[in-house]
Amino acid sequence: MRFSGILALLLEGAGYTLLVTVSCVITGLVTGLGIVALRRLFGKGVARLLALYTYVFRGIPVLVLLFIVFFGLPGLGIRPSPLVSMMLSLGLVCGAYLAEVFRGALDAVDPHEIIAAEVMGLSRLQVILSIEFPQMLRLAVPGMLNEFTTVLKYSPFGYTVGIPEITKQAMALASTTLRGIEIYTAVGVLYFGIYQLLCLLMRMIERKFRVPGFATQ
Amino acid sequence: MALLEIKDLVKRFDGRTVLNGVTFELNEGQTKVIMGPSGCGKSTLLRCLNRLLEPDGGQIFFRGEDVALPDTDIRQHRQRIGFVFQQFALYRHLTVLENITLGLRKLRRLSTAAADKKAAYQLERMEMGAHRLKYPAHLSVGQKQRVAIARALAMDPAVLFFDEPTSALDPLMSLEVAAVINQLRSENVTMLCVTHDVSLARHVTDRVIFLDDGQVKAEDSAEQLLTTHADPRIRQFFGQPAALK
Amino acid sequence: MMALTDFLRDVGNDSALLLGGLRSTLLLATTISITGFVGGVLVFFCTLTSNRIGRYWVESYISFFIGTPLLVLLFLMYYGLPQWGVRLSPLWVSIIGFTLNVAAYNARYLTTAYRGLDTGELEAARAQGFTSWQVFTLITLPQVLRLSIPGLTNQVILNLKDSSIAFLIQYTEFFAQIQELSARNFKFFQAYLFAGIVYLGLVSVIVLIARHLEAKCMIPGVRG
Numbered sequence: 001m002r003f004s005g006i007l008a009l010l011l012e013g014a015g016y017t018l019l020v021t022v023s024c025v026i027t028g029l030v031t032g033l034g035i036v037a038l039r040r041l042f043g044k045g046v047a048r049l050l051a052l053y054t055y056v057f058r059g060i061p062v063l064v065l066l067f068i069v070f071f072g073l074p075g076l077g078i079r080p081s082p083l084v085s086m087m088l089s090l091g092l093v094c095g096a097y098l099a100e101v102f103r104g105a106l107d108a109v110d111p112h113e114i115i116a117a118e119v120m121g122l123s124r125l126q127v128i129l130s131i132e133f134p135q136m137l138r139l140a141v142p143g144m145l146n147e148f149t150t151v152l153k154y155s156p157f158g159y160t161v162g163i164p165e166i167t168k169q170a171m172a173l174a175s176t177t178l179r180g181i182e183i184y185t186a187v188g189v190l191y192f193g194i195y196q197l198l199c200l201l202m203r204m205i206e207r208k209f210r211v212p213g214f215a216t217q
Numbered sequence: 218m219a220l221l222e223i224k225d226l227v228k229r230f231d232g233r234t235v236l237n238g239v240t241f242e243l244n245e246g247q248t249k250v251i252m253g254p255s256g257c258g259k260s261t262l263l264r265c266l267n268r269l270l271e272p273d274g275g276q277i278f279f280r281g282e283d284v285a286l287p288d289t290d291i292r293q294h295r296q297r298i299g300f301v302f303q304q305f306a307l308y309r310h311l312t313v314l315e316n317i318t319l320g321l322r323k324l325r326r327l328s329t330a331a332a333d334k335k336a337a338y339q340l341e342r343m344e345m346g347a348h349r350l351k352y353p354a355h356l357s358v359g360q361k362q363r364v365a366i367a368r369a370l371a372m373d374p375a376v377l378f379f380d381e382p383t384s385a386l387d388p389l390m391s392l393e394v395a396a397v398i399n400q401l402r403s404e405n406v407t408m409l410c411v412t413h414d415v416s417l418a419r420h421v422t423d424r425v426i427f428l429d430d431g432q433v434k435a436e437d438s439a440e441q442l443l444t445t446h447a448d449p450r451i452r453q454f455f456g457q458p459a460a461l462k
Numbered sequence: 463m464m465a466l467t468d469f470l471r472d473v474g475n476d477s478a479l480l481l482g483g484l485r486s487t488l489l490l491a492t493t494i495s496i497t498g499f500v501g502g503v504l505v506f507f508c509t510l511t512s513n514r515i516g517r518y519w520v521e522s523y524i525s526f527f528i529g530t531p532l533l534v535l536l537f538l539m540y541y542g543l544p545q546w547g548v549r550l551s552p553l554w555v556s557i558i559g560f561t562l563n564v565a566a567y568n569a570r571y572l573t574t575a576y577r578g579l580d581t582g583e584l585e586a587a588r589a590q591g592f593t594s595w596q597v598f599t600l601i602t603l604p605q606v607l608r609l610s611i612p613g614l615t616n617q618v619i620l621n622l623k624d625s626s627i628a629f630l631i632q633y634t635e636f637f638a639q640i641q642e643l644s645a646r647n648f649k650f651f652q653a654y655l656f657a658g659i660v661y662l663g664l665v666s667v668i669v670l671i672a673r674h675l676e677a678k679c680m681i682p683g684v685r686g
Binding site for chain 3: 184
């Protein structure tokens with residue numbers, strides 16, 4: 001096979017890799033933010049339940065979770081698609097880790113500002129949305145980048161449930177061309193490129209939302 | 218013979234000349250204070266003398282031997298100089314006792330027992346014996362300072378360097394530091410002290426060196442320099458209360 | 463209820479295989495935790511070099527391994543290297559691949575902790591006349607290691623969990639044996655859930671040890 005043909009297949013795979021990564025990151029963000037907000041709004045009982053969730057999802061390997069969802073759930077009559085399976089395993093794991101990142105960032109928000117906002121008469125939810133979250137998200141940028149990177153790095157698991165992402169394309173190409181070294185090296189570089197793109201994107205977002213004198217490293 | 222003889226010392230940072238030919242002497246048993254406005258190169262000077270910074274020119278004679286030469290055994294040289302830092306720089310993961318014994322054990326190769334004994338002596342000397350098992354975080358600022366001095370003294374240095382010893386202290390504790398330095402003076406410890414604290418200089422020294430624009434602008438007894446010196450810039454510097462500088 | 467007892471009977475029947483798999487999992491996870499730790503400390507030491515080119519290469523190493531999936535590296539070695547006549551066992555491929563990867567992560571934790579260190583202490587140690595290796599082993603490393611305990615133990619947990627991907631290159635560890643079990647009795651959900659619970663149990667043990675270690679190694683007045 002020609003080099004250009006190999007490249008085309010790998011790039012096609014890259015599209016699926018991005019799809020998997022973005023879907024799981026969005027799942028993670030929604031669950032992570034949801035967990036933090038719920039913990040802020042409700043009492044100890046809910047907080048304990050959420051702690052259990054994060055503990056479980058951070059304690060079980062992503063691959064095992066993926067297999068529970070994709071190969072296990074059909075036994076109970078539920079048949080999630082490959083992409084949904086990734087979101088329910090990798091995405092929810094990402095959410096659990098992000099919840100911890102957000103919690104750490106939230107602890108760094110100045111409590112006086114929160115009290116000041118409450119004194120002004122803002123509701124609990126208003127304080128969360130207008131004071132705590134905007135500061136928390138800025139403080140959490142490095143942690144979020146870590147978690148997004150982790151999602152990208154676990155996205156190859158998609159091949160085990162039949163998603164034609166980069167790694168699956170590479171396996172097929174390697175077995176037909178018998179040029180595993182070149183192909184997997186190219187794949188490594190391709191992932192690294194996507195990772196660099198991710199870093200660049202996060203830096204741009206960070207710069208756009210940067211507040212002078214706040215959380216500058 | 219002078220213990221330290223500094224000749225035409227030059228130090229540049231990125232093309233900016235911080236020390237521009239500094240020359241002075243320090244005799245055995247003498248205490249000198251180096252003063253001057255911030256940014257005059259005081260701290261840089263101290264760091265050049267024990268080669269934490271590399272001087273760009275000039276000579277540093279230590280008991281007649283030029284230690285600014287490239288082939289000088291820097292570590293050997295540093296071990297002869299006790300350095301008390303502005304922020305004390307105690308090793309936070311070690312107890313007070315361990316802070317002092319570390320150098321004795323690892324550099325002087327003393328046994329643990331011998332090192333402990335020596336450290337205990339220095340701690341008693343600094344009236345810190347009761348605190349030897351505490352960690353730096355549990356000490357007051359003044360206590361940290363005493364440990365830092367004990368740590369420096371334990372190595373039997375030929376000279377003790379102080380870098381702004383009172384800048385982190387309130388006025389009352391500054392007097393305490395002055396008392397400690399005077400105690401050491403009465404024991405004939407050779408000391409070189411960088412400070413911008415005029416009252417400290419008044420209390421502890423034979424001689425004050427005034428450093429400005431990277432050069433020694435004057436050297437005289439404290440009283441002379443602080444009250445009646447001819448140069449108006451120097452009079453102005455010392456005429457202001459220390460707190461404003 | 464019947465289904466559960468049935469399943470547990472299957473687990474009991476296969477207990478020898480499952481325990482063997484668990485042993486392989488623990489062997490791999492322990493080995494890479496140790497080699498990854500030593501490697502991380504060495505890489506971290508290299509990041510402290512004042513040589514600009516050296517530092518560039520070390521930084522590139524760290525960010526490359528943090529930015530690429532471990533699975534690709536394992537595939538490269540396991541499926542690619544035979545092309546050059548190099549055939550490594552799944553265990554060796556895993557050990558080498560994981561070590562390279564884990565060392566990069568550990569070095570990153572240590573570097574982060576190092577940035578928070580009081581540079582005055584390092585200067586004081588140099589002023590006392592310690593060699594740079596002595597400053598590293600006596601002052602830098604003890605503090606940096608203690609500050610990085612959360613990151614480093616977290617990495618041990620990740621090592622245990624990630625060791626499950628070694629089954630994708632035919633290393634017969636615990637999860638591979640679970641696959642075997644489920645392929646025989648078709649109780650996929652129970653089998654994988656069981657695997658998940660076992661991993662969660664092992665992780666909990668590490669968490670408990672880590673907490674103990676953290677409390678024991680705390681430096682007074684230094685935020686860990």
